[in-house]
Amino acid sequence: METLIFLVAFPLLPAALLLLVPNNGVRNIVTRGSFAVIAAASVYLLWQGIGAQPAFYSLEAGLIDEGMFVIEVFLSALIFFLGVKYRNYLTSVFVTLQFALMAVYEFVYAPGVAIEHNLFVDKLSIIMALIIGIIGGLICVYALGYMKDFHSHHHDMKDNRPFFFFVLFVFLSAMFGLVFSNSLLWLFFFWEVTTICSFLLIGYTKTPEATRNAFRALVMNLSGGLAFAGAIFYLASQGLTLELDKLITSPHGLVMIPVALMCFAGITKSAQMPFSSWLLGAMVAPTPTSALLHSSTMVKAGVYLAIRLAPVISGTYVGDMVALVGGVTFLLAAFMAISQSNAKRVLAYSTISNLGLIIVCAGIGTAPAIWAGIFLIIFHAIAKSLLFLCVGTIEHRIGSRDIEAMGNMFAKMPGMAVMLLIGICGMFIAPFGMLISKWAAIKAFLDVGTLMSPILILILAYGSAVTVFFWAKWMGKIISANTLFAPRDPMNDQISWDEWFSEWAHTVLTVAICLAFPLVSQWLVEPYIAGVYGKDFDLTKSMYMITFIMVVMVILVPAISFPSQRNSYAFGTAYMSGRNTYPGRVFDGSIATRKQATLKNYYLQSFFGEDKFMKLGVVMCSCIILIMFGVAFI
Amino acid sequence: MTHLSIGIAYIFLAPLVGGLLMGVDRIVSARMQRRVGPPLLQPFYDVAKLLQKDTIIVNRLQNPALVCHLVFMIATGFLFFEGSDILLIIFLLTLSAVFLVLAAYASSSPFSHAGAERELILMTAYEPMVLLMLVGFYKVIDSFSFYTIVESGKPLILYLPGIFIGFLYILTMKFRKSPFDISISEHAHQELVSGLTSDFSGRSIALVNIARWYEDVFLLGLVYLFFSFNVLGGIAAVLLTYLFEILIDNTFARFKWEAALRSAWIVALVLGGGNLVILYAFMGV
Numbered sequence: 001m002e003t004l005i006f007l008v009a010f011p012l013l014p015a016a017l018l019l020l021v022p023n024n025g026v027r028n029i030v031t032r033g034s035f036a037v038i039a040a041a042s043v044y045l046l047w048q049g050i051g052a053q054p055a056f057y058s059l060e061a062g063l064i065d066e067g068m069f070v071i072e073v074f075l076s077a078l079i080f081f082l083g084v085k086y087r088n089y090l091t092s093v094f095v096t097l098q099f100a101l102m103a104v105y106e107f108v109y110a111p112g113v114a115i116e117h118n119l120f121v122d123k124l125s126i127i128m129a130l131i132i133g134i135i136g137g138l139i140c141v142y143a144l145g146y147m148k149d150f151h152s153h154h155h156d157m158k159d160n161r162p163f164f165f166f167v168l169f170v171f172l173s174a175m176f177g178l179v180f181s182n183s184l185l186w187l188f189f190f191w192e193v194t195t196i197c198s199f200l201l202i203g204y205t206k207t208p209e210a211t212r213n214a215f216r217a218l219v220m221n222l223s224g225g226l227a228f229a230g231a232i233f234y235l236a237s238q239g240l241t242l243e244l245d246k247l248i249t250s251p252h253g254l255v256m257i258p259v260a261l262m263c264f265a266g267i268t269k270s271a272q273m274p275f276s277s278w279l280l281g282a283m284v285a286p287t288p289t290s291a292l293l294h295s296s297t298m299v300k301a302g303v304y305l306a307i308r309l310a311p312v313i314s315g316t317y318v319g320d321m322v323a324l325v326g327g328v329t330f331l332l333a334a335f336m337a338i339s340q341s342n343a344k345r346v347l348a349y350s351t352i353s354n355l356g357l358i359i360v361c362a363g364i365g366t367a368p369a370i371w372a373g374i375f376l377i378i379f380h381a382i383a384k385s386l387l388f389l390c391v392g393t394i395e396h397r398i399g400s401r402d403i404e405a406m407g408n409m410f411a412k413m414p415g416m417a418v419m420l421l422i423g424i425c426g427m428f429i430a431p432f433g434m435l436i437s438k439w440a441a442i443k444a445f446l447d448v449g450t451l452m453s454p455i456l457i458l459i460l461a462y463g464s465a466v467t468v469f470f471w472a473k474w475m476g477k478i479i480s481a482n483t484l485f486a487p488r489d490p491m492n493d494q495i496s497w498d499e500w501f502s503e504w505a506h507t508v509l510t511v512a513i514c515l516a517f518p519l520v521s522q523w524l525v526e527p528y529i530a531g532v533y534g535k536d537f538d539l540t541k542s543m544y545m546i547t548f549i550m551v552v553m554v555i556l557v558p559a560i561s562f563p564s565q566r567n568s569y570a571f572g573t574a575y576m577s578g579r580n581t582y583p584g585r586v587f588d589g590s591i592a593t594r595k596q597a598t599l600k601n602y603y604l605q606s607f608f609g610e611d612k613f614m615k616l617g618v619v620m621c622s623c624i625i626l627i628m629f630g631v632a633f634i
Numbered sequence: 635m636t637h638l639s640i641g642i643a644y645i646f647l648a649p650l651v652g653g654l655l656m657g658v659d660r661i662v663s664a665r666m667q668r669r670v671g672p673p674l675l676q677p678f679y680d681v682a683k684l685l686q687k688d689t690i691i692v693n694r695l696q697n698p699a700l701v702c703h704l705v706f707m708i709a710t711g712f713l714f715f716e717g718s719d720i721l722l723i724i725f726l727l728t729l730s731a732v733f734l735v736l737a738a739y740a741s742s743s744p745f746s747h748a749g750a751e752r753e754l755i756l757m758t759a760y761e762p763m764v765l766l767m768l769v770g771f772y773k774v775i776d777s778f779s780f781y782t783i784v785e786s787g788k789p790l791i792l793y794l795p796g797i798f799i800g801f802l803y804i805l806t807m808k809f810r811k812s813p814f815d816i817s818i819s820e821h822a823h824q825e826l827v828s829g830l831t832s833d834f835s836g837r838s839i840a841l842v843n844i845a846r847w848y849e850d851v852f853l854l855g856l857v858y859l860f861f862s863f864n865v866l867g868g869i870a871a872v873l874l875t876y877l878f879e880i881l882i883d884n885t886f887a888r889f890k891w892e893a894a895l896r897s898a899w900i901v902a903l904v905l906g907g908g909n910l911v912i913l914y915a916f917m918g919v
Contacts, residue, residue, distance in 0.1 A: 410695065429732065430725030439721055442765070446772055454910045457769050458762075458903070465761035469754050472732050476739030476750055479695050546718050550709075550726065557705050561698040569697070572690035574743035575832050585742060597744055602751045607895070 001057045003045045004119055007129060007176040011038060015169035022162040024148075031144055031165065032498075035137035038172065042133030046126055050523050054122035054531060056182060056245065058115075068189045069106060072099075075196055079218070088215045094222040101229040109236035115243060120182040123528035127374065127520075128179040128304055131381045134509075135296040136172050138502045142389050143168065143288035145496030149396045150286050157205050164204055168292065171197040175297045179304060184235070184242045188228050191265070191301065195221040198298050201289040202282045213281030220278045224268030224302075231258035231265075248311050248532075259309055260318050260632035264625065266309070266362075267322070270302025270355045272329045274618035274625075279352060283344045287392025290344065294351045295385035300377060303355055306362035307373050311532055314365025320452055321628035323363025325621050327459040330356030332617040334466045338608040341601070343391045343401045346470060347384065350427065353463065354380050354434070360456060361441060367533045368444035372437050374525050375517070379433025382513060383426030386506035390420045393499050404600055409478045416495075417478050419507045426510045428471045431550035433514055438464060466608075473601045480599070514551045518544045637781055641716030644851070648711055652847025653677045655854075659880055666884045677847075681840045689836035692741045699737035700838055704845040706730035711852040717781045721768055727852075731757055734830065734842070741833035749829030753817035755891050759898035760804035763797075766906035770797045771859065773913050780855070784862040791860045796909030798860050802875065803901045807894070808853055810846075811883035814894050 014034040018027055076099040083091030143165070151159045174197060177190035195218065203214030235242055235258050240250070247255060271279035282293055293299060306322065313319035330353050337349035354376060361373030394409075394416060395401045409417035426432045430439075438460070445456040513520070573581040576597065580588040585597040657674040664671025673679075691697055707730040713723050731753070738750035772778055774793045775786045783790070791798055807814040812821065818829040826832070831842055854872045861868035889897070 430722065430729050435725050439725065442721060442769070446769065451911075451914065454907065454914050457766070457910070458907050461762040461765040461769075461902070462899070464765070465758045468728060468732070468761065469758045472735055472754050472757075473751065475732075476736055479699075479736055480693075480739045480742050480747070546713070546722060550722075553705070553709065554729070557702050558698065561701040561705075562695070564698075569689045569691045572692055572833075572835075574692050574741065575745060575827065576743065577827075585744070599742070599744060599747045602755070604755075607892075 001055070001119065003041060003048060004057070004121055004176075004180045007038070007041050007045065007133070008173055008180065010034075010041065011169040011173040011176070015166045015173070018169065019162050019166040027161070027165060028144055028498075031140055034169065035141050038133045038137045042129045045121070045129055049121060049123065049126045054120060054245075056117035057119040059118045064118075065110075065185070068186070069102075072102065072189065072192070075192065079196070079222075083215075086211065086215060088219070090219050091215060091222060094219065094226055098222065098226045098229045101226075101233045105229075105233055105236055109233075113236055113242055115183045115185070117243060117245070118183040118186055119180050120245065121180060122531065123524045124304075124307070124374065125179045127378060127524055127528075128300070129176060131296050131300065131378065132172060132175045132179070135381050135385050135506075136175065136292060138505055139288050139291045139296065139385060139389070140165070140168050140172070141498050142291070142392075142502035143286075145498035146288055146392055146396070147286065148496065153396065154205075157207075160204070164201070164286075167197050167200045168288070171201070171292065171297055175301065178301055182244045184232055184244060184247070187244065187305075188225075188232060191228060191269075192225050194298055194301055195225060195269075198282070198289075198293055201292070202285045204285055204289065207284070210284045213278070213284050216281050217278035220268050220275045224265035224275075227261040227268075228265040231261035234258045234261070244308060248309065250312070252312065252316060255312065256316065256318060256632045259312050260628055262309060263306060263313065263318065263322050263628070266302045266306040267325055267359065267625070268302070270299045270306070270359060271352050272302075272325050272356060272359055273332065273352075273621035276329065276333065276352050276614075276617070280345065280348050283348055287388055287395070290348075291385050291388035291392070294347070294388060295381045299351065299355055300381060303358040303362065303373070303377060306359055307370060307377070310362045310365035310370055310373075313363065317631040318628055319363045319365055320450070321363070321624050321631065323360045323452060323456065324624050325628075326356040326359030326361075326363055327456055328356075328617060328620050328624070329353070330360060331459050331463045331466075332613045334463045334470075335608045335613050336610050337470045338466060339603050339605050339610055340470075341403050341603060343395075343403050343406070343474075344388075346403065346474065347387055347391065350467075350470075351380075351384055353467070354384075357438070357441060357460075357463075360459075361444065364444065364448055364452070364456070366444060366448065367529050367535070368440060368447070370529055370532075371521070371525055372440035372444050374528070375433065375437040375440065375521075378520065379426065379437060379513065382506060382509050383423050383432075383434065386419065386423040386426070386503065386510055389499070389503050389506060390416060390423060393495055393503065394420070397495070403474055403477055406474075406477050407480050407599075415500075419503050420478060421475060422507050422510055424471050424475050425554075426514075428467050429554070431514065431547045431554060432510070433517065436514075436517065436547060477601060511555065515548070518548075637715075637717045641712045644711050644715040645708060648708075648851040649844055649847045652850045653681075655850060655876060656847065659876075662877065662880050663884055666881070677843070681843050684836055684840040684843070687836035689838055691838070692743070692833050695740040696737045696834070697838055697841075699733050699740060700834070700841045700845075703730050703733040703737065704841050704848075706733060707845045707848045707852075711848050711855070714780055714852055714855060717779045719778045720771070720780065721778050724764055724768060727849075728757070728761070730845070730849075734845075737834070737838075738830040743833045745827045745832040746830055746834075749817045749826055749832065752826075752891055753830055755895055756807050756814065756817055759895045760807045762899065763800050763804045763902040763906050766902060766910060767794075767797050767801050767856075770794045770906075770910060770913065773910070773917065780859070783859050787863050789861075789863045793913065794860065794909055796905040796912075800901050800905035800909075801856070802878070803905075804898055805853060805857070805875070806879060806882055807898070809850065809879050809883075811879050813882075813886040813889040815883075816888060816891055816894060819888075 014030050017030050076095050079095045080092045083089060147161050174190045174193035178187060181187040181190060199214050199218040202217050203210050241247055268275045283290060313322060333349045333353035333356060337346050340346045358373045358376045361369040391401060398405055427434050442460060445453055573583055574585055576587045586594055589595040656677040661671040706726055710723055710726045710730060735750045735753050738746040771783060774788060774790060775783045810818055818831055831839060857872050857875050858868050861871040
């Protein structure tokens with residue numbers, strides 16, 4: 001239990017320090033040191049937890065509860081005030097309603113509610129803690145180098161780094177709290193803190209666009225928070241349990257309404273349609289924010305809650321509707337990713353799409369589906385974080401986040417190109433993690449046992465075909481050469497050590513987790529599933545060997561064939577219909593001119609345009625969510 | 635053990651079979667066009683000659699990518715005939731195809747670039763159908779292994795007629811036959827010169843050809859699964875399928891990529907998805 005409390009409380013210490021001591025040298029030391037401590041503590045938690053049963057703890061909650069309530073009052077007042085100040089009245093309305101619900105609960109029902117266990121830790125919490133501690137911590141380290149660069153690029157913006165790092169560490173603390181809370185009240189508290197942290201991070205630059213998008217994120221997530229508060233209010237007013245472990249073993253009929261409300265909260269937080277726009281809008285923030293929101297925190301909180309609730313909704317109509325929301329989001333977000341040339345938007349759509357798949361797994365909620373869902377969370381967190389960090393660094397070097405500007409990367413920034421390629425491979429190539437999980441998801445959907453099965457398989461078939469397209473053309477851009485022997489970019493050597501360290505650590509993790517995934521499955525995921533579903537299950541033992549061989553091949557074959565390229569081959573120039581050509585697609589034009597041919601990728605706007613699919617997705621998913629509430633109330 | 639040896643036999647025999655089939659293809663095509671055509675062994679002569687030629691490259695990355703393309707193609711077929719999980723194998727096939735596309739991107743001529751983009755569009759077009767086919771197998775036989783399907787003795791073609799026709803449709807793409815030869819074509823009338831392979835020469839082109847032989851045999855192995863209840867009938871069906879593809883090749887004009895993508899998706903949805911839904915309805919969910 002000490003480790004849990006340490007993980008929740010410790011990040012607040014560097015947070016306070018960094019806020020109060022606005023010195024760059026101190027910040028560097030404190031952040032690096034805190035990363036080491038947090039990562040070590042989460043690994044220690046793993047060491048403690050392997051082979052152990054889920055542990056539940058009761059804390060003397062009186063003082064903590066009151067403290068949380070005071071903080072909630074303060075935060076609600078702050079948001080209310082901000083909503084009025086920026087004329088975003090919907091925010092104020094939501095926060096007032098939410099506060100009213102919680103205040104009524106606090107004064108009417110709270111004295112009658114006894115919560116036995118506030119904190120708990122099981123295998124899923126450990127997995128989440130590792131993701132938050134290691135990936136989240138690495139992103140904080142990366143932020144040291146990135147934010148320094150960011151402010152030297154943007155002199156017009158106020159350098160408020162102490163505040164930025166303060167919020168980062170508070171965010172980590174809240175995420176730890178979220179995954180260790182068994183009391184729904186505590187879970188809700190941390191849930192709201194992450195909403196507010198992301199609001200502050202998105203709005204960091206204080207440009208009109210950033211402010212607008214920050215409020216959009218806030219409103220959407222507050223609507224989820226309102227649903228969550230409603231769930232707590234309902235449970236308390238009906239005299240039902242307010243503990244997570246008891247909730248998921250309750251009889252279905254009783255708790256369907258609050259569970260549907262909480263699923264709604266999960267859907268908003270994990271940016272499923274119709275709420276995807278907040279995550280797209282969050283792209284205006286500096287890269288560490290995007291990386292954090294997309295990989296280890298925020299959206300992962302949403303899918304975490306959905307996975308937790310999966311046993312209750314599995315096999316019900318509510319579960320089917322949740323799965324459909326995820327399925328539609330998965331498919332349409334993948335379509336839209338094709339039409340984007342802005343690297344960050346491609347990443348954002350791909351995140352939304354992958355989260356959709358996790359939500360499908362949660363909605364289906366059978367043991368193999370949950371296996372797939374948890375592995376999607378793990379693999380996605382690592383690979384996506386790596387991709388964001390690379391794109392952030394590249395953006396500062398080449399001054400663009402457009403994929404079209406990333407040609408010739410191998411000549412200009414070879415290290416960066418390799419990391420970016422590994423990250424992309426991690427997202428869609430067998431046998432890297434995401435594909436293993438997708439493979440498991442297909443197997444899980446096959447045995448669902450209702451007509452959901454063919455529907456979901458169709459969705460998955462089309463969605464994954466499209467995924468190959470948008471990742472592969474990005475890879476193609478990176479390895480294509482504009483000029484054959486471009487000089488190495490001198491800027492390459494200016495990338496800060498913090499960024500290098502963080503990115504290489506991610507790269508190593510991306511590969512290592514593919515080799516280690518049987519262990520992760522055996523030590524963590526399978527015991528978790530056995531605990532929740534009460535049965536052993538070995539989806540994967542038969543394929544460990546073959547995937548292991550595949551991973552080794554995928555690493556070795558390129559690693560051998562690329563460096564061992566014969567030097568005897570003659571270099572030529574690209575074929576240009578018989579014109580005289582020179583390196584770098586330069587050719588002789590008419591009247592003794594020399595021109596360069598430029599190549600651009602296909603974006604298939606007429607097929608996969610953003611507007612029509614976004615509208616379609618919003619309408620469809622809104623209807624499905626309405627039906628979900630309909631069937632929950634019946 | 636026997637399964638493993640069949641897998642190993644694939645590694646050595648597939649290029650022979652694939653090359654011979656391509657020789658047959660060229661003779662049959664020629665006869666359809668009232669020509670005599672080359673000798674049966676011409677594909678082997680071609681590759682032997684290509685291997686002796688100088689190789690000129692535009693980008694250091696293009697040849698290693700082609701080696702990866704070939705190695706993963708061989709691995710795909712080996713694992714398939716060795717009896718591993720076909721669902722995983724299909725992902726390996728995708729990986730191999732991605733390496734071919736990357737080689738084309740790296741070689742950077744406008745023609746190979748456009749060929750690479752079109753190849754990706756084709757991959758997007760055919761993948762849903764491939765996945766639906768495997769799901770169909772699984773629904774009937776409850777397994778993803780070549781040998782379990784063969785030994786079950788069930789006439790898959792009777793359960794999966796829609797899926798089979800859908801698969802024939804996209805098989806034309808995989809065989810790079812007209813009307814879907816939009817990324818590479820062996821016909822002279824290609825507007826993209828030779829598409830993907832425009833900037834490959836010598837050994838590079840030889841690698842691409844050999845990989846294709848491996849791929850053709852693997853694909854015909856998939857066709858065989860539909861008829862695997864009868865060995866001779868199965869082989870006959872495979873050969874007929876091959877001849878049918880040659881016929882299509884010689885009687886259709888090339889599609890635009892829009893038509894290729896749209897039609898393949900519709901076919902997959904209607905025939906593949908329809909077959910699957912009926913299967914779920916009749917066989918119980």
